[in-house]
Amino acid sequence: MTGRAVPFMTIAALGVLLCAGPALADVRSDAKAQVEFGIDVAQRGLWREAIYRWEKAVEIDPAYAAAFNDLAIAYEHEGQLQKARKAYDKALELDPNNTQIRQNYELFKEINDRTNQGKAKS
């Protein structure tokens, strides 16, 4: 690579980032709208609708840890423990230092382990 090519590449990369920035922001705001709607309906006890919204949110923005966290909670509430575990795992993979996600996951694990423990003993 020549000395002249380096600044050019840097400028090009910055350009791509600047162009992609608004697009990424759009994706997140669309996903966030779904998450907020999901929270609203979950508070009214409409968990299936919430699942639909949060599934949509993670489809729009697969890097949205909070959406995976909320989806995991909804799966837990519906008794779909396998799906809940997967969603929690994904949420923690995306945001490993989030204490609230970790706390939710620990509480979930306590229930899930107890269920599996009983089944293993039979």
Next chain:
Amino acid sequence: MTGRIKGKRSLSVALAALTAIGAAITIACGPDALEIPIETPITPKLDVSPFQRVLVAGFVAGGSEDVDANQETVRLLRSQLRTKSQLKVIDADVMPLLDIVQEQTKAASPPLIEEPAVARENVPTPGAQGGNGNGTIAGAQSMALPKVIKEEKDLEPYERLFANTAYWKKIGEEYQNPLIVTGTVLFVPHSSSGFVQHDQEVLDNFGRRSVRPMRTYQERKGFILRPKFVFIDGRTGATMYSESYREEILYSAQQNTPALSSYFELMDRLVPNFLSALSNQKIKGTRVLLK
């Protein structure tokens, strides 16, 4: 001098403005985390669909003399099952399983019932499985039965009763093939001493309160509860599932808590686990939704 004061004032005004703007943004956007109550449904560990009825037969019980652990456990489980399961609970006399095993052993062989004080170094491990057609225990010669249950080891020779399929099948036929719940319960006094950590409120020289962890040496006494629940198919007499638990409670030595109330306190912790073996349960909790 005046300029300095003016500068300080304008800084605090700016800070106040920033705080107000921050608060306004938070209010406008709402909090990013929201605690929500959830109920996680737990599917039962056992398939109880072939049964319409449940018989809580009785328990081989021992330990504290202050509590009849057989009677109390049967009573408690029946009342819980009546309200929290779909199965019809059979009202029958509580089976004195301790006596039943001893009678079966007598019928099968010359008496081998031990006095509790007798040393049991040469007692073989439980191995007599199954039963003969009469419901007596085959191979009973190899097992000595302690007359009184004082510790966990004393329960072991009685465990063969649960493997006596002929006996349980007979009981099943008598009650129209229910799901049979039986097992062992050991409820023993327990004491322990050592350092216990507790929080203590202290006042400093300015009268401000704060909480500090304090470690004190304490003599404590309480109880240990060790139940084993055995679920038997009344149609075949075979064990479907069994699970064991251990719970303990300790109080300060000065506290005089009746044995029966400790028993209920400990059973209260175990009942949800027992129920989750045969009926749908919902575990209540809270989680944090995030935006």
